[in-house]
Amino acid sequence: MSRDAIVLLGVNHKTTPLAVREKLALSAGYEEPLRALGQLEELREFYLLSTCNRVEVLFTCADVERAQSRVLDLLFGQAITAEELDRHVYRYVNNEAVEHLFLVAASLDSMIVGEAQILGQLKEAYRHATKIGCSGFILNKLLHKSFSVAKRVRTETRIGAHAVSISYAAVELARKIFGELAGKKVMLVGAGEMAELAAEHLVGQGVAEVVVANRTLQRAVNLARCYNGRAVSLEELLDQLQRVDIIISSTGSPDLILHKEDIRPVMRERRNRPLFFIDIAVPRDLDPGINDLDNVYLYDIDDLHNVVEMNKSERDKEAVRAQRIIAEEKLKFGKWLANMESTPTIVQLRAMVEQQVRFEVEKTMGRFEDMDGQARQGVEKMVAAITGKVVYPPLHYLKSDNHCVTLPERIKTVRELYQLDNSTDGQE
Amino acid sequence: MSFLLFQGSVAIYLLSAAAYLVFFLTQKNVLRRTGRAIFLVAFVLHTVNLVARAVETGHTPITSHHETVSFFAWSLGCCYLSFRWRSAVKNLGAFVSVLVLALMLVAAFSSRDAIPLPPALQSWWLPVHASITLLADGFLALACIGGIMYLLQEREIKKKRFGLFYSRLPSLETLDKLNHHCLSVGFPLFTLGLITGSLWAKQAWGAYWHWDPKETWSLITWFLYAAAVHQRFTVGWRGRRAAILSIVAFLSVLFTLWGVSFLLKGVHTYVS
Numbered sequence: 001m002s003r004d005a006i007v008l009l010g011v012n013h014k015t016t017p018l019a020v021r022e023k024l025a026l027s028a029g030y031e032e033p034l035r036a037l038g039q040l041e042e043l044r045e046f047y048l049l050s051t052c053n054r055v056e057v058l059f060t061c062a063d064v065e066r067a068q069s070r071v072l073d074l075l076f077g078q079a080i081t082a083e084e085l086d087r088h089v090y091r092y093v094n095n096e097a098v099e100h101l102f103l104v105a106a107s108l109d110s111m112i113v114g115e116a117q118i119l120g121q122l123k124e125a126y127r128h129a130t131k132i133g134c135s136g137f138i139l140n141k142l143l144h145k146s147f148s149v150a151k152r153v154r155t156e157t158r159i160g161a162h163a164v165s166i167s168y169a170a171v172e173l174a175r176k177i178f179g180e181l182a183g184k185k186v187m188l189v190g191a192g193e194m195a196e197l198a199a200e201h202l203v204g205q206g207v208a209e210v211v212v213a214n215r216t217l218q219r220a221v222n223l224a225r226c227y228n229g230r231a232v233s234l235e236e237l238l239d240q241l242q243r244v245d246i247i248i249s250s251t252g253s254p255d256l257i258l259h260k261e262d263i264r265p266v267m268r269e270r271r272n273r274p275l276f277f278i279d280i281a282v283p284r285d286l287d288p289g290i291n292d293l294d295n296v297y298l299y300d301i302d303d304l305h306n307v308v309e310m311n312k313s314e315r316d317k318e319a320v321r322a323q324r325i326i327a328e329e330k331l332k333f334g335k336w337l338a339n340m341e342s343t344p345t346i347v348q349l350r351a352m353v354e355q356q357v358r359f360e361v362e363k364t365m366g367r368f369e370d371m372d373g374q375a376r377q378g379v380e381k382m383v384a385a386i387t388g389k390v391v392y393p394p395l396h397y398l399k400s401d402n403h404c405v406t407l408p409e410r411i412k413t414v415r416e417l418y419q420l421d422n423s424t425d426g427q428e
Numbered sequence: 429m430s431f432l433l434f435q436g437s438v439a440i441y442l443l444s445a446a447a448y449l450v451f452f453l454t455q456k457n458v459l460r461r462t463g464r465a466i467f468l469v470a471f472v473l474h475t476v477n478l479v480a481r482a483v484e485t486g487h488t489p490i491t492s493h494h495e496t497v498s499f500f501a502w503s504l505g506c507c508y509l510s511f512r513w514r515s516a517v518k519n520l521g522a523f524v525s526v527l528v529l530a531l532m533l534v535a536a537f538s539s540r541d542a543i544p545l546p547p548a549l550q551s552w553w554l555p556v557h558a559s560i561t562l563l564a565d566g567f568l569a570l571a572c573i574g575g576i577m578y579l580l581q582e583r584e585i586k587k588k589r590f591g592l593f594y595s596r597l598p599s600l601e602t603l604d605k606l607n608h609h610c611l612s613v614g615f616p617l618f619t620l621g622l623i624t625g626s627l628w629a630k631q632a633w634g635a636y637w638h639w640d641p642k643e644t645w646s647l648i649t650w651f652l653y654a655a656a657v658h659q660r661f662t663v664g665w666r667g668r669r670a671a672i673l674s675i676v677a678f679l680s681v682l683f684t685l686w687g688v689s690f691l692l693k694g695v696h697t698y699v700s
Contacts, residue, residue: 173585178601179600294669
């Protein structure tokens with residue numbers, strides 16, 4: 001074994017239906033599962049990411065197969081059966097894991113490609129990992145790299161600037177109408193998956209309040225709770241129109257629920273502040289004539305589709321460029337990794353030698369804790385110096401480039417000579 | 429001296445407008461920064477030119493047609509920069525730089541001879557009245573540009589067919605704010621211009637109001653803007669209607685400035 005493998009396990013919206021994802025999501029926050037993972041001695045470094053669309057764990061370990069099954073057992077074992085695990089969980093090792101992480105960070109793996117939220121979530125997850133101290137040398141480098149890759153993709157391609165899905169298109173339109181969305185209010189009329197997705201997007205853009213109007217009030221109340229919003233009944237719809245700015249309608253009603261003539265007096269009351277209607281219901285909820293009113297904009301599902309289609313070819317082009325950036329960065333990281341392969345061995349070797357020197361010193365001179373400050377400092381220095389001297393020849397051997405023996409072979413030799421693979425297991 | 433400065437600033441305005449236009453089409457940020465920097469240089473040069481001309485002619489350079497239009501272009505640049513400093517409006521610079529350039533070209537092709545001032549006009553009212561009015565015109569021109577941009581953008585959003593402008597123009601809200609800002613600064617200035625003009629008329633010609641064509645058209649323009657401002661602040665007219673009204677009213681400004689001078693003769697004519 002030359003170095004630890006990088007392994008990424010996870011489920012996302014592509015491989016796993018929502019019902020299963022819900023079961024797997026880490027609803028209790030990061031701390032508990034991270035600590036639980038810390039108990040597994042197979043793992044060296046690890047980190048966890050959980051969003052509404054994905055749960056992923058990234059770790060480095062020596063024995064991929066064993067670590068993998070222990071991790072899956074611990075994280076997902078109680079929620080779903082082994083068979084389901086096999087079907088849904090994807091596993092990536094080394095280069096593939098690096099690539100996948102980059103794709104996620106750059107939002108190419110998102111449900112809404114190019115959305116910016118994921119990077120924030122990634123950083124948040126990383127922050128938790130560093131707080132607990134479970135990310136180490138390799139993962140720190142890898143995650144930081146993924147942030148900069150995401151940034152590069154964002155600045156060098158216009159993948160984030162385009163409406164790439166219905167809900168994103170709706171948000172972009174809202175921005176063209178209202179400018180800043182902070183402080184604007186959204187009303188959901190009826191509750192469907194699409195409406196929720198759009199609402200989520202808008203909340204991500206900082207809208208001030210979400211109002212949910214539904215035929216059954218209970219459902220409205222439940223949904224409103226998700227966004228810290230409030231629920232109203234359908235009868236209050238017209239009153240509410242004076243207070244909100246963006247209306248996303250998706251009721252199952254067979255008839256129109258709002259007519260042009262209903263809206264006209266509302267606009268007078270609103271002093272012509274703009275209203276943006278998004279009608280994603282089929283059949284339609286809103287009278288198409290509403291769009292003819294001044295300062296009122298109405299888009300139905302077909303209109304939004306057209307917007308998305310218009311952007312699609314452009315988006316595909318941008319996605320190709322983004323993929324290229326990721327391939328490039330993956331290559332760079334692979335090179336770094338190859339150079340760093342010897343690092344764990346060096347660290348381990350150094351630790352082992354130092355431990356033994358300390359052990360002998362303590363045997364002769366008594367415990368370090370009992371020494372007074374200056375004497376202790378002196379001895380510490382001596383320990384470091386001896387360690388350095390002893391470790392120097394193997395280090396030099398590992399690092400010298402003009403060897404006819406390849407690096408993995410050299411690492412193997414050193415590990416065997418110093419019994420690194422046996423001693424760690426034996427002593428701990 | 430001032431002539432050279434004038435030619436120089438026209439040339440640099442031309443460069444700036446070109447940079448802005450290329451930026452508008454290609455959306456390369458470097459060009460926007462370049463365009464802005466060039467515009468600033470041209471503006472500074474233009475300012476120096478105005479000062480130099482004032483020194484040469486011995487009075488505020490707002491008497492001949494050349495001077496008036498040049499000063500008008502300057503005040504438009506001034507308003508733009510003042511607004512630019514308050515809040516950024518995407519791609520406004522492209523529109524403004526083109527209009528400034530157009531005005532400068534008009535000024536370049538009209539006679540640059542300094543006109544000796546008739547004694548009636550030799551008064552400190554001249555700089556006050558003329559510069560306030562032209563500064564107001566600058567703001568009103570900006571409102572008009574904002575209105576045009578609003579209509580272009582709104583058309584694409586309403587028709588749901590996105591072409592050249594959708595991604596390049598700012599949000600409707602921003603454009604409406606621009607309109608609001610320009611009207612709420614431009615209209616009081618314009619009113620002040622009318623008042624100072626009438627006070628000056630009393631002093632120079634003995635009556636506050638002559639019903640000379642320029643005055644009449646100014647009054648018509650004033651009423652148009654008064655209507656726009658009134659509707660905006662009481663009924664909440666905004667967006668499309670406010671934009672259209674700003675454009676129509678600005679056409680009336682232009683007519684007051686040129687139409688009256690060349691089609692209808694009156695005491696305000698430049699030609700002595």
